[in-house]
Amino acid sequence: MTKTTLSVLVLGGTQFVGRHIVEALLAGGHRVSVFTRGRTPDELPGEVERLHGDRDGGTAGLSALEGRTWDACVDVSGYMPRQVRASAGTLRERVGRYVFVSTVSVYAEQSRHPIREDDPLLPEAGEDVTEVTGETYGPLKVTCERIVRDTFGDRATVMRPQIVAGPHDPTGRYTRWVDRVAAGGLFLAPGDGSDHMQVIDARDLARFTVTVLEEDVPGVFNLAGPRLTWREFVDAAREATGSNARPAWVDVDTLEAHGIGWRELPAWVPANGEQGGLMDVANERARAAGLILTDPVTTARDTRAWSAGTPQKTFLTPEREAEVLAARGEGAEQG
Template structure:
Protein backbone atom coordinates (compact mmCIF):
# COMPACT_ATOMS: atom_id res chain seq x y z
CA UNK A 1 0.00 0.00 0.00
CA UNK A 2 1.00 3.63 -0.49
CA UNK A 3 0.88 5.49 2.82
CA UNK A 4 1.09 9.23 3.49
CA UNK A 5 2.12 10.31 6.98
CA UNK A 6 1.69 13.89 8.09
CA UNK A 7 4.65 14.41 10.39
CA UNK A 8 6.82 11.38 10.95
CA UNK A 9 10.33 12.42 11.88
CA UNK A 10 9.87 12.53 15.66
CA UNK A 11 8.96 9.95 18.33
CA UNK A 12 5.44 8.60 17.61
CA UNK A 13 5.54 9.50 13.94
CA UNK A 14 8.95 7.95 13.51
CA UNK A 15 7.77 4.66 14.99
CA UNK A 16 4.71 4.69 12.73
CA UNK A 17 6.84 5.33 9.65
CA UNK A 18 9.21 2.50 10.56
CA UNK A 19 6.30 0.11 11.25
CA UNK A 20 4.83 0.71 7.80
CA UNK A 21 8.21 0.34 6.12
CA UNK A 22 8.90 -2.86 8.05
CA UNK A 23 5.52 -4.19 6.87
CA UNK A 24 6.51 -3.66 3.25
CA UNK A 25 4.52 -0.53 2.45
CA UNK A 26 5.63 2.51 0.46
CA UNK A 27 5.75 5.53 2.74
CA UNK A 28 5.66 9.25 2.00
CA UNK A 29 6.02 11.84 4.75
CA UNK A 30 4.99 15.47 4.66
CA UNK A 31 6.92 17.59 7.15
CA UNK A 32 8.02 21.20 7.56
CA UNK A 33 11.62 20.04 7.29
CA UNK A 34 12.58 21.54 10.64
CA UNK A 35 13.23 18.39 12.67
CA UNK A 36 16.15 16.00 12.51
CA UNK A 37 15.41 13.29 9.93
CA UNK A 38 16.69 9.80 10.64
CA UNK A 39 14.02 7.95 8.70
CA UNK A 40 14.82 5.03 6.36
CA UNK A 41 16.17 6.05 2.96
CA UNK A 42 13.24 4.38 1.20
CA UNK A 43 10.83 6.97 2.64
CA UNK A 44 9.76 9.71 0.22
CA UNK A 45 10.09 13.19 1.72
CA UNK A 46 7.72 16.01 0.86
CA UNK A 47 7.78 19.44 2.46
CA UNK A 48 4.82 21.57 3.42
CA UNK A 49 3.20 23.49 6.25
CA UNK A 50 -0.49 23.09 7.07
CA UNK A 51 -0.42 26.34 9.02
CA UNK A 52 -0.36 28.03 5.60
CA UNK A 53 -3.62 26.34 4.59
CA UNK A 54 -4.03 24.99 1.07
CA UNK A 55 -1.00 26.95 -0.11
CA UNK A 56 1.18 24.99 2.28
CA UNK A 57 0.07 21.65 0.83
CA UNK A 58 1.05 22.10 -2.82
CA UNK A 59 3.34 19.07 -2.57
CA UNK A 60 0.24 16.86 -2.26
CA UNK A 61 -1.48 18.13 -5.40
CA UNK A 62 -2.32 15.42 -7.92
CA UNK A 63 -1.14 12.59 -5.68
CA UNK A 64 -3.11 9.65 -4.28
CA UNK A 65 -2.47 7.30 -1.35
CA UNK A 66 -4.26 4.31 0.10
CA UNK A 67 -4.26 5.95 3.51
CA UNK A 68 -3.11 9.02 5.40
CA UNK A 69 -1.94 8.92 9.01
CA UNK A 70 -2.13 12.33 10.68
CA UNK A 71 0.37 12.36 13.54
CA UNK A 72 0.96 16.11 13.69
CA UNK A 73 -2.53 17.64 13.61
CA UNK A 74 -3.01 19.75 16.74
CA UNK A 75 -5.26 22.59 15.58
CA UNK A 76 -8.47 22.64 13.52
CA UNK A 77 -6.78 24.91 10.99
CA UNK A 78 -4.10 22.30 10.35
CA UNK A 79 -6.45 19.32 10.21
CA UNK A 80 -9.12 20.95 8.06
CA UNK A 81 -6.46 22.01 5.54
CA UNK A 82 -5.08 18.48 5.13
CA UNK A 83 -8.41 16.64 5.43
CA UNK A 84 -10.02 18.79 2.74
CA UNK A 85 -6.98 18.70 0.45
CA UNK A 86 -6.75 14.89 0.67
CA UNK A 87 -10.47 14.14 0.41
CA UNK A 88 -10.94 11.87 -2.59
CA UNK A 89 -7.21 11.24 -2.77
CA UNK A 90 -6.77 8.90 0.20
CA UNK A 91 -8.76 5.79 0.99
CA UNK A 92 -8.62 6.23 4.77
CA UNK A 93 -7.74 9.06 7.13
CA UNK A 94 -6.24 7.91 10.44
CA UNK A 95 -6.12 10.67 13.03
CA UNK A 96 -3.89 10.36 16.08
CA UNK A 97 -5.79 12.11 18.87
CA UNK A 98 -5.39 11.74 22.66
CA UNK A 99 -7.16 10.55 25.81
CA UNK A 100 -7.12 14.22 26.84
CA UNK A 101 -10.32 14.66 24.82
CA UNK A 102 -12.42 13.20 27.64
CA UNK A 103 -14.53 15.63 29.67
CA UNK A 104 -14.57 13.51 32.82
CA UNK A 105 -11.03 12.13 33.26
CA UNK A 106 -11.82 11.03 36.82
CA UNK A 107 -14.03 8.19 35.48
CA UNK A 108 -12.93 4.61 36.08
CA UNK A 109 -12.28 3.22 33.57
CA UNK A 110 -12.25 5.74 30.74
CA UNK A 111 -14.02 4.32 27.68
CA UNK A 112 -14.41 5.51 24.09
CA UNK A 113 -18.09 6.38 24.55
CA UNK A 114 -17.52 8.64 27.57
CA UNK A 115 -18.38 12.36 27.24
CA UNK A 116 -15.87 14.55 25.44
CA UNK A 117 -14.81 18.09 26.28
CA UNK A 118 -16.66 20.88 24.46
CA UNK A 119 -14.90 21.38 21.12
CA UNK A 120 -12.68 24.40 20.68
CA UNK A 121 -13.56 26.98 18.06
CA UNK A 122 -11.92 26.36 14.70
CA UNK A 123 -10.01 29.63 14.86
CA UNK A 124 -8.16 28.68 18.07
CA UNK A 125 -4.49 28.11 17.28
CA UNK A 126 -2.80 28.30 20.69
CA UNK A 127 -2.06 24.85 22.06
CA UNK A 128 -1.84 24.81 25.85
CA UNK A 129 -2.73 22.54 28.73
CA UNK A 130 -6.23 24.03 28.69
CA UNK A 131 -6.83 23.96 24.93
CA UNK A 132 -5.05 20.73 23.93
CA UNK A 133 -7.98 18.38 24.59
CA UNK A 134 -10.74 20.64 23.20
CA UNK A 135 -8.66 21.29 20.07
CA UNK A 136 -8.27 17.56 19.48
CA UNK A 137 -12.05 17.14 19.89
CA UNK A 138 -12.61 19.66 17.10
CA UNK A 139 -9.98 17.96 14.94
CA UNK A 140 -11.68 14.58 15.42
CA UNK A 141 -15.01 16.13 14.40
CA UNK A 142 -13.51 17.57 11.22
CA UNK A 143 -12.08 14.20 10.21
CA UNK A 144 -15.38 12.40 10.83
CA UNK A 145 -17.31 15.12 9.01
CA UNK A 146 -15.19 14.74 5.87
CA UNK A 147 -14.43 11.00 5.89
CA UNK A 148 -17.37 9.30 7.61
CA UNK A 149 -16.80 5.55 7.70
CA UNK A 150 -13.42 5.93 6.02
CA UNK A 151 -11.60 7.29 9.04
CA UNK A 152 -10.10 5.90 12.22
CA UNK A 153 -9.48 7.90 15.39
CA UNK A 154 -6.76 6.73 17.77
CA UNK A 155 -6.69 8.07 21.33
CA UNK A 156 -3.37 7.13 22.93
CA UNK A 157 -2.43 7.63 26.54
CA UNK A 158 0.95 9.00 27.49
CA UNK A 159 3.26 7.35 24.96
CA UNK A 160 6.52 5.73 26.05
CA UNK A 161 9.51 4.21 24.32
CA UNK A 162 12.70 5.08 22.43
CA UNK A 163 12.99 8.53 20.78
CA UNK A 164 10.81 10.10 23.50
CA UNK A 165 12.23 13.61 23.69
CA UNK A 166 9.30 14.73 25.87
CA UNK A 167 11.49 13.47 28.76
CA UNK A 168 8.48 12.13 30.67
CA UNK A 169 8.79 8.35 30.87
CA UNK A 170 12.57 8.49 30.27
CA UNK A 171 12.98 10.39 33.55
CA UNK A 172 12.18 7.25 35.49
CA UNK A 173 14.39 4.87 33.54
CA UNK A 174 17.29 7.30 33.70
CA UNK A 175 16.74 7.99 37.39
CA UNK A 176 16.61 4.28 38.17
CA UNK A 177 19.86 3.76 36.28
CA UNK A 178 21.67 6.15 38.65
CA UNK A 179 20.81 3.89 41.58
CA UNK A 180 20.59 4.78 45.25
CA UNK A 181 17.54 6.07 47.05
CA UNK A 182 14.87 7.21 44.59
CA UNK A 183 12.20 9.78 45.49
CA UNK A 184 9.00 7.94 44.62
CA UNK A 185 5.59 9.67 44.62
CA UNK A 186 2.73 8.42 46.79
CA UNK A 187 2.87 5.16 48.70
CA UNK A 188 3.20 2.68 45.84
CA UNK A 189 -0.53 2.02 45.52
CA UNK A 190 -1.20 4.52 42.71
CA UNK A 191 -1.31 3.31 39.12
CA UNK A 192 0.75 3.83 35.99
CA UNK A 193 -0.54 3.11 32.49
CA UNK A 194 1.24 4.17 29.30
CA UNK A 195 1.26 2.90 25.71
CA UNK A 196 4.49 1.76 24.10
CA UNK A 197 5.04 3.72 20.88
CA UNK A 198 5.83 0.50 19.01
CA UNK A 199 2.46 -1.00 20.05
CA UNK A 200 0.69 2.15 18.85
CA UNK A 201 2.58 1.98 15.56
CA UNK A 202 1.77 -1.68 14.92
CA UNK A 203 -1.91 -1.05 15.60
CA UNK A 204 -1.87 1.89 13.19
CA UNK A 205 -0.56 -0.41 10.47
CA UNK A 206 -3.25 -2.95 11.29
CA UNK A 207 -6.18 -0.53 11.07
CA UNK A 208 -4.92 0.60 7.67
CA UNK A 209 -4.24 -2.88 6.32
CA UNK A 210 -7.57 -4.25 7.57
CA UNK A 211 -9.65 -1.13 6.88
CA UNK A 212 -10.82 -0.81 10.49
CA UNK A 213 -13.16 2.09 11.24
CA UNK A 214 -13.99 3.61 14.60
CA UNK A 215 -12.48 5.18 17.70
CA UNK A 216 -9.93 3.37 19.83
CA UNK A 217 -8.29 4.06 23.18
CA UNK A 218 -4.68 2.94 23.04
CA UNK A 219 -3.51 2.06 26.54
CA UNK A 220 -0.93 -0.36 27.84
CA UNK A 221 -0.80 -2.61 30.90
CA UNK A 222 -1.98 -0.94 34.12
CA UNK A 223 0.47 -1.54 36.96
CA UNK A 224 0.93 -0.19 40.48
CA UNK A 225 3.75 2.24 41.20
CA UNK A 226 5.34 -0.25 43.57
CA UNK A 227 5.46 -2.73 40.70
CA UNK A 228 6.79 -0.02 38.40
CA UNK A 229 9.69 0.59 40.79
CA UNK A 230 10.42 -3.13 40.70
CA UNK A 231 10.33 -3.17 36.89
CA UNK A 232 12.73 -0.23 36.89
CA UNK A 233 15.08 -2.07 39.20
CA UNK A 234 14.76 0.49 42.01
CA UNK A 235 15.77 -1.20 45.27
CA UNK A 236 15.47 1.83 47.55
CA UNK A 237 12.31 3.81 46.76
CA UNK A 238 11.51 6.54 49.27
CA UNK A 239 7.76 7.04 49.11
CA UNK A 240 6.65 10.62 49.58
CA UNK A 241 3.04 11.54 50.36
CA UNK A 242 0.97 14.13 48.50
CA UNK A 243 1.25 16.86 51.14
CA UNK A 244 5.05 16.59 51.21
CA UNK A 245 5.22 16.60 47.42
CA UNK A 246 3.16 19.79 47.34
CA UNK A 247 5.24 21.41 50.09
CA UNK A 248 8.37 20.79 48.03
CA UNK A 249 6.84 22.01 44.77
CA UNK A 250 6.85 18.60 43.14
CA UNK A 251 4.17 18.09 40.52
CA UNK A 252 3.72 16.41 37.15
CA UNK A 253 6.60 18.38 35.63
CA UNK A 254 9.11 17.18 38.22
CA UNK A 255 7.64 13.68 38.61
CA UNK A 256 6.31 13.01 35.11
CA UNK A 257 3.64 10.39 34.35
CA UNK A 258 2.58 10.34 38.03
CA UNK A 259 -1.16 10.92 38.49
CA UNK A 260 -2.40 10.07 41.99
CA UNK A 261 -5.31 7.68 42.35
CA UNK A 262 -8.44 9.51 43.44
CA UNK A 263 -7.38 12.76 41.80
CA UNK A 264 -9.43 14.57 39.18
CA UNK A 265 -7.21 13.17 36.40
CA UNK A 266 -6.93 9.67 37.86
CA UNK A 267 -9.07 8.00 35.20
CA UNK A 268 -6.31 8.71 32.69
CA UNK A 269 -4.34 5.97 34.42
CA UNK A 270 -7.33 3.64 34.08
CA UNK A 271 -8.10 3.69 30.36
CA UNK A 272 -10.06 0.79 28.93
CA UNK A 273 -8.28 -0.74 25.92
CA UNK A 274 -10.68 -3.65 25.34
CA UNK A 275 -11.99 -2.33 22.03
CA UNK A 276 -8.49 -1.93 20.59
CA UNK A 277 -7.32 -5.29 21.93
CA UNK A 278 -10.32 -6.96 20.28
CA UNK A 279 -9.31 -5.25 17.02
CA UNK A 280 -5.74 -6.51 17.24
CA UNK A 281 -3.77 -4.25 19.60
CA UNK A 282 -0.88 -6.18 21.13
CA UNK A 283 0.97 -4.91 24.18
CA UNK A 284 4.61 -4.95 25.15
CA UNK A 285 5.69 -6.11 28.58
CA UNK A 286 6.48 -3.02 30.73
CA UNK A 287 9.96 -4.46 31.33
CA UNK A 288 10.61 -4.34 27.58
CA UNK A 289 9.45 -0.72 27.33
CA UNK A 290 11.63 0.21 30.29
CA UNK A 291 14.74 -1.58 29.05
CA UNK A 292 14.57 -0.36 25.47
CA UNK A 293 13.75 3.22 26.46
CA UNK A 294 16.88 3.22 28.62
CA UNK A 295 18.99 1.80 25.78
CA UNK A 296 18.03 4.89 23.79
CA UNK A 297 17.93 7.50 26.56
CA UNK A 298 21.42 6.76 27.92
CA UNK A 299 22.82 8.72 24.95
CA UNK A 300 19.94 11.14 24.40
CA UNK A 301 21.19 13.91 26.72
CA UNK A 302 17.74 14.71 28.07
CA UNK A 303 17.12 17.43 30.65
CA UNK A 304 14.81 16.90 33.62
CA UNK A 305 13.02 19.36 35.88
CA UNK A 306 13.98 17.47 39.04
CA UNK A 307 17.75 17.57 39.23
CA UNK A 308 19.78 15.04 41.22
CA UNK A 309 20.86 17.86 43.56
CA UNK A 310 17.31 18.92 44.30
CA UNK A 311 16.22 15.33 44.83
CA UNK A 312 19.05 14.79 47.32
CA UNK A 313 18.06 17.94 49.20
CA UNK A 314 14.48 16.78 49.54
CA UNK A 315 15.45 13.27 50.57
CA UNK A 316 17.84 14.69 53.16
CA UNK A 317 15.08 16.89 54.59
CA UNK A 318 12.94 13.77 54.96
CA UNK A 319 15.72 11.90 56.69
CA UNK A 320 16.24 9.70 53.61
Protein backbone atom coordinates in the same frame (compact mmCIF):
# COMPACT_ATOMS: atom_id res chain seq x y z
CA MET B 1 -3.54 -14.95 0.44
CA THR B 2 -1.06 -12.31 -0.68
CA LYS B 3 -0.98 -9.14 1.41
CA THR B 4 -1.63 -5.94 -0.49
CA THR B 5 1.12 -3.34 -0.49
CA LEU B 6 -0.31 -0.01 0.57
CA SER B 7 0.82 3.49 -0.29
CA VAL B 8 0.59 5.60 2.87
CA LEU B 9 1.01 9.31 3.45
CA VAL B 10 2.14 10.26 6.96
CA LEU B 11 1.57 13.87 7.98
CA GLY B 12 4.59 14.31 10.24
CA GLY B 13 6.57 11.11 10.47
CA THR B 14 10.13 12.07 11.35
CA GLN B 15 9.90 12.32 15.14
CA PHE B 16 8.98 9.77 17.83
CA VAL B 17 5.42 8.47 17.20
CA GLY B 18 5.53 9.29 13.51
CA ARG B 19 8.96 7.74 13.16
CA HIS B 20 7.81 4.50 14.76
CA ILE B 21 4.74 4.43 12.50
CA VAL B 22 6.88 4.92 9.40
CA GLU B 23 9.25 2.16 10.49
CA ALA B 24 6.36 -0.21 11.19
CA LEU B 25 4.83 0.50 7.77
CA LEU B 26 8.14 -0.18 6.05
CA ALA B 27 8.55 -3.40 8.05
CA GLY B 28 5.13 -4.40 6.73
CA GLY B 29 6.30 -3.93 3.15
CA HIS B 30 4.33 -0.73 2.49
CA ARG B 31 5.33 2.40 0.57
CA VAL B 32 5.58 5.55 2.65
CA SER B 33 5.56 9.27 1.93
CA VAL B 34 6.03 11.79 4.75
CA PHE B 35 4.88 15.39 4.66
CA THR B 36 6.86 17.75 6.90
CA ARG B 37 8.19 21.28 6.95
CA GLY B 38 11.63 19.86 6.21
CA ARG B 39 13.33 22.10 8.74
CA THR B 40 15.13 19.41 10.71
CA PRO B 41 17.12 16.38 9.54
CA ASP B 42 15.54 12.98 9.96
CA GLU B 43 16.87 9.46 10.36
CA LEU B 44 14.27 7.72 8.22
CA PRO B 45 15.42 5.18 5.60
CA GLY B 46 16.19 6.46 2.12
CA GLU B 47 13.21 4.72 0.50
CA VAL B 48 10.81 7.05 2.32
CA GLU B 49 9.53 9.82 0.03
CA ARG B 50 9.93 13.27 1.58
CA LEU B 51 7.35 15.93 0.72
CA HIS B 52 7.64 19.41 2.15
CA GLY B 53 5.13 22.10 3.03
CA ASP B 54 3.52 23.82 5.99
CA ARG B 55 0.09 22.86 7.34
CA ASP B 56 -0.20 26.30 8.92
CA GLY B 57 -0.38 27.72 5.42
CA GLY B 58 -3.78 26.19 4.73
CA THR B 59 -4.45 24.67 1.32
CA ALA B 60 -1.55 26.60 -0.20
CA GLY B 61 0.83 25.02 2.31
CA LEU B 62 -0.25 21.56 1.10
CA SER B 63 0.58 22.15 -2.56
CA ALA B 64 3.12 19.29 -2.54
CA LEU B 65 0.17 16.89 -2.21
CA GLU B 66 -1.60 18.11 -5.34
CA GLY B 67 -2.13 15.56 -8.08
CA ARG B 68 -1.25 12.66 -5.80
CA THR B 69 -3.28 9.81 -4.29
CA TRP B 70 -2.54 7.31 -1.53
CA ASP B 71 -4.35 4.32 -0.10
CA ALA B 72 -4.31 5.91 3.35
CA CYS B 73 -3.15 8.84 5.43
CA VAL B 74 -1.90 8.84 9.02
CA ASP B 75 -2.06 12.24 10.70
CA VAL B 76 0.32 12.53 13.64
CA SER B 77 0.84 16.30 13.43
CA GLY B 78 -2.69 17.72 13.52
CA TYR B 79 -3.01 19.85 16.64
CA MET B 80 -5.15 22.75 15.46
CA PRO B 81 -8.48 22.69 13.60
CA ARG B 82 -7.22 24.91 10.79
CA GLN B 83 -4.44 22.39 10.08
CA VAL B 84 -6.80 19.43 10.05
CA ARG B 85 -9.48 21.28 8.11
CA ALA B 86 -6.96 21.98 5.35
CA SER B 87 -5.48 18.46 5.22
CA ALA B 88 -8.87 16.72 5.43
CA GLY B 89 -10.28 18.89 2.66
CA THR B 90 -7.26 18.43 0.43
CA LEU B 91 -7.09 14.67 0.94
CA ARG B 92 -10.79 13.81 1.00
CA GLU B 93 -10.75 12.39 -2.51
CA ARG B 94 -7.04 11.52 -2.53
CA VAL B 95 -6.82 8.89 0.22
CA GLY B 96 -8.87 5.94 1.37
CA ARG B 97 -8.62 5.69 5.15
CA TYR B 98 -7.61 8.69 7.28
CA VAL B 99 -6.13 7.79 10.67
CA PHE B 100 -6.02 10.65 13.13
CA VAL B 101 -3.78 10.38 16.18
CA SER B 102 -5.58 12.20 18.99
CA THR B 103 -5.16 11.88 22.79
CA VAL B 104 -6.92 10.68 25.93
CA SER B 105 -6.90 14.35 26.96
CA VAL B 106 -10.13 14.76 24.97
CA TYR B 107 -12.19 13.22 27.79
CA ALA B 108 -14.29 15.53 29.94
CA GLU B 109 -14.46 13.35 33.06
CA GLN B 110 -10.82 12.51 33.66
CA SER B 111 -11.46 11.29 37.19
CA ARG B 112 -13.65 8.47 35.84
CA HIS B 113 -12.44 4.87 36.35
CA PRO B 114 -11.99 3.45 33.81
CA ILE B 115 -12.10 5.84 30.87
CA ARG B 116 -13.79 4.33 27.81
CA GLU B 117 -14.16 5.46 24.22
CA ASP B 118 -17.84 6.38 24.58
CA ASP B 119 -17.33 8.65 27.61
CA PRO B 120 -18.17 12.36 27.29
CA LEU B 121 -15.66 14.64 25.58
CA LEU B 122 -14.55 18.15 26.47
CA PRO B 123 -16.33 21.05 24.74
CA GLU B 124 -14.82 21.80 21.34
CA ALA B 125 -12.36 24.62 20.87
CA GLY B 126 -13.23 27.15 18.21
CA GLU B 127 -11.70 26.55 14.80
CA ASP B 128 -10.01 29.94 15.09
CA VAL B 129 -8.00 28.90 18.18
CA THR B 130 -4.33 28.58 17.25
CA GLU B 131 -2.53 28.47 20.59
CA VAL B 132 -1.86 25.02 22.03
CA THR B 133 -1.67 25.15 25.83
CA GLY B 134 -2.49 22.80 28.67
CA GLU B 135 -6.00 24.20 28.67
CA THR B 136 -6.62 24.17 24.90
CA TYR B 137 -4.84 20.94 23.92
CA GLY B 138 -7.73 18.58 24.69
CA PRO B 139 -10.52 20.82 23.29
CA LEU B 140 -8.51 21.44 20.11
CA LYS B 141 -8.13 17.70 19.56
CA VAL B 142 -11.88 17.25 20.10
CA THR B 143 -12.52 19.71 17.28
CA CYS B 144 -9.94 18.02 15.07
CA GLU B 145 -11.54 14.63 15.65
CA ARG B 146 -14.95 15.99 14.63
CA ILE B 147 -13.55 17.48 11.43
CA VAL B 148 -11.97 14.15 10.49
CA ARG B 149 -15.15 12.19 11.19
CA ASP B 150 -17.34 14.70 9.34
CA THR B 151 -15.03 14.62 6.32
CA PHE B 152 -14.27 10.92 6.04
CA GLY B 153 -17.17 9.18 7.76
CA ASP B 154 -16.56 5.43 7.86
CA ARG B 155 -13.14 6.01 6.32
CA ALA B 156 -11.99 7.74 9.53
CA THR B 157 -10.16 6.05 12.39
CA VAL B 158 -9.42 8.01 15.56
CA MET B 159 -6.74 6.80 17.97
CA ARG B 160 -6.51 8.20 21.50
CA PRO B 161 -3.18 7.26 23.09
CA GLN B 162 -2.16 7.90 26.67
CA ILE B 163 1.36 8.99 27.50
CA VAL B 164 3.46 7.36 24.79
CA ALA B 165 6.70 5.73 25.91
CA GLY B 166 9.72 4.22 24.27
CA PRO B 167 12.90 5.05 22.36
CA HIS B 168 13.16 8.50 20.74
CA ASP B 169 10.65 10.13 23.12
CA PRO B 170 11.42 13.88 23.20
CA THR B 171 9.16 14.55 26.22
CA GLY B 172 11.14 12.45 28.71
CA ARG B 173 8.09 11.91 30.91
CA TYR B 174 8.38 8.13 31.13
CA THR B 175 12.09 8.01 30.33
CA ARG B 176 12.91 10.13 33.38
CA TRP B 177 11.77 7.39 35.74
CA VAL B 178 13.58 4.58 33.97
CA ASP B 179 16.76 6.66 33.97
CA ARG B 180 16.41 7.51 37.65
CA VAL B 181 15.92 3.87 38.59
CA ALA B 182 18.91 2.95 36.42
CA ALA B 183 21.03 5.46 38.39
CA GLY B 184 20.52 3.33 41.50
CA GLY B 185 20.51 4.25 45.18
CA LEU B 186 17.67 5.74 47.16
CA PHE B 187 15.30 7.88 45.10
CA LEU B 188 12.18 9.92 45.65
CA ALA B 189 9.09 8.00 44.58
CA PRO B 190 5.74 9.81 44.70
CA GLY B 191 2.80 8.60 46.78
CA ASP B 192 2.77 5.27 48.57
CA GLY B 193 3.21 2.97 45.58
CA SER B 194 -0.48 2.23 45.12
CA ASP B 195 -1.15 4.84 42.39
CA HIS B 196 -0.92 3.62 38.83
CA MET B 197 1.41 4.01 35.86
CA GLN B 198 -0.09 3.21 32.46
CA VAL B 199 1.56 4.15 29.18
CA ILE B 200 1.47 2.90 25.61
CA ASP B 201 4.68 1.72 23.98
CA ALA B 202 5.17 3.76 20.79
CA ARG B 203 5.94 0.59 18.87
CA ASP B 204 2.63 -0.98 19.92
CA LEU B 205 0.83 2.14 18.73
CA ALA B 206 2.72 1.95 15.45
CA ARG B 207 1.98 -1.72 14.84
CA PHE B 208 -1.69 -1.16 15.63
CA THR B 209 -1.74 1.65 13.07
CA VAL B 210 -0.47 -0.78 10.45
CA THR B 211 -3.17 -3.29 11.46
CA VAL B 212 -5.86 -0.61 11.12
CA LEU B 213 -4.65 0.25 7.63
CA GLU B 214 -4.15 -3.31 6.42
CA GLU B 215 -7.56 -4.43 7.69
CA ASP B 216 -9.30 -1.12 6.93
CA VAL B 217 -10.63 -0.74 10.47
CA PRO B 218 -12.91 2.23 11.28
CA GLY B 219 -13.82 3.59 14.70
CA VAL B 220 -12.40 5.24 17.80
CA PHE B 221 -9.78 3.48 19.94
CA ASN B 222 -8.08 4.19 23.24
CA LEU B 223 -4.47 3.09 23.10
CA ALA B 224 -3.30 2.14 26.57
CA GLY B 225 -0.76 -0.33 27.84
CA PRO B 226 -0.60 -2.59 30.90
CA ARG B 227 -1.80 -0.86 34.09
CA LEU B 228 0.78 -1.20 36.86
CA THR B 229 0.90 0.10 40.40
CA TRP B 230 3.89 2.34 40.94
CA ARG B 231 5.47 -0.40 43.04
CA GLU B 232 5.09 -2.78 40.10
CA PHE B 233 6.43 -0.17 37.71
CA VAL B 234 9.53 0.43 39.86
CA ASP B 235 10.09 -3.32 40.07
CA ALA B 236 9.82 -3.61 36.29
CA ALA B 237 12.29 -0.74 35.80
CA ARG B 238 14.73 -2.34 38.25
CA GLU B 239 14.51 -5.65 36.45
CA ALA B 240 14.96 -3.94 33.08
CA THR B 241 18.03 -1.98 34.15
CA GLY B 242 19.59 -4.39 36.65
CA SER B 243 19.48 -1.60 39.21
CA ASN B 244 19.67 -1.71 43.01
CA ALA B 245 17.56 1.45 43.26
CA ARG B 246 15.35 1.77 46.34
CA PRO B 247 12.20 3.91 46.31
CA ALA B 248 11.56 6.30 49.18
CA TRP B 249 7.82 6.88 48.98
CA VAL B 250 6.87 10.49 49.69
CA ASP B 251 3.26 11.40 50.40
CA VAL B 252 1.34 14.12 48.58
CA ASP B 253 1.29 16.54 51.53
CA THR B 254 5.07 16.42 51.86
CA LEU B 255 5.55 16.93 48.14
CA GLU B 256 3.20 19.91 48.14
CA ALA B 257 4.94 21.40 51.15
CA HIS B 258 8.16 21.41 49.14
CA GLY B 259 6.50 22.83 46.04
CA ILE B 260 6.98 19.65 44.04
CA GLY B 261 4.29 18.62 41.57
CA TRP B 262 3.73 17.17 38.12
CA ARG B 263 6.42 19.33 36.49
CA GLU B 264 9.10 17.67 38.62
CA LEU B 265 7.40 14.25 38.74
CA PRO B 266 6.18 13.64 35.18
CA ALA B 267 3.70 10.83 34.52
CA TRP B 268 2.67 10.61 38.17
CA VAL B 269 -1.09 11.00 38.55
CA PRO B 270 -2.65 10.36 41.98
CA ALA B 271 -5.36 7.72 41.57
CA ASN B 272 -7.95 9.74 43.46
CA GLY B 273 -7.07 13.05 41.78
CA GLU B 274 -8.95 15.03 39.14
CA GLN B 275 -7.07 13.23 36.37
CA GLY B 276 -6.75 9.84 38.03
CA GLY B 277 -8.70 8.15 35.25
CA LEU B 278 -5.95 8.96 32.76
CA MET B 279 -4.02 6.11 34.37
CA ASP B 280 -7.05 3.83 34.12
CA VAL B 281 -7.78 3.84 30.41
CA ALA B 282 -9.69 0.87 29.00
CA ASN B 283 -8.00 -0.81 26.05
CA GLU B 284 -10.37 -3.73 25.37
CA ARG B 285 -11.73 -2.28 22.13
CA ALA B 286 -8.28 -1.79 20.63
CA ARG B 287 -7.07 -5.20 21.80
CA ALA B 288 -10.08 -6.84 20.17
CA ALA B 289 -9.14 -5.03 16.95
CA GLY B 290 -5.54 -6.26 17.04
CA LEU B 291 -3.56 -4.15 19.54
CA ILE B 292 -0.76 -6.27 20.99
CA LEU B 293 1.02 -4.96 24.08
CA THR B 294 4.72 -5.14 24.85
CA ASP B 295 5.77 -6.41 28.28
CA PRO B 296 6.54 -3.44 30.60
CA VAL B 297 10.02 -4.77 31.33
CA THR B 298 10.83 -4.77 27.62
CA THR B 299 9.55 -1.21 27.20
CA ALA B 300 11.70 -0.05 30.11
CA ARG B 301 14.77 -1.97 28.91
CA ASP B 302 14.58 -0.66 25.35
CA THR B 303 13.88 2.88 26.49
CA ARG B 304 16.94 2.83 28.74
CA ALA B 305 19.11 1.34 25.98
CA TRP B 306 18.25 4.38 23.88
CA SER B 307 18.29 7.06 26.60
CA ALA B 308 21.69 6.02 27.96
CA GLY B 309 23.34 7.60 24.93
CA THR B 310 20.95 10.51 24.41
CA PRO B 311 20.77 13.76 26.42
CA GLN B 312 17.53 13.94 28.38
CA LYS B 313 15.44 16.67 29.98
CA THR B 314 15.91 17.49 33.64
CA PHE B 315 12.83 17.34 35.84
CA LEU B 316 13.54 16.91 39.56
CA THR B 317 17.16 17.90 40.14
CA PRO B 318 19.37 15.77 42.40
CA GLU B 319 19.62 18.74 44.78
CA ARG B 320 15.85 19.07 45.15
CA GLU B 321 15.48 15.32 45.55
CA ALA B 322 18.09 15.29 48.28
CA GLU B 323 16.38 18.22 50.01
CA VAL B 324 13.04 16.42 50.25
CA LEU B 325 14.53 13.13 51.35
CA ALA B 326 16.65 14.90 53.95
CA ALA B 327 13.56 16.61 55.32
CA ARG B 328 12.04 13.21 56.00
CA GLY B 329 15.27 11.90 57.49
CA GLU B 330 16.74 10.11 54.49
CA GLY B 331 19.70 10.88 52.24
CA ALA B 332 19.47 10.72 48.47
CA GLU B 333 22.20 8.27 47.61
CA GLN B 334 23.39 7.95 44.05
CA GLY B 335 24.15 4.47 42.78
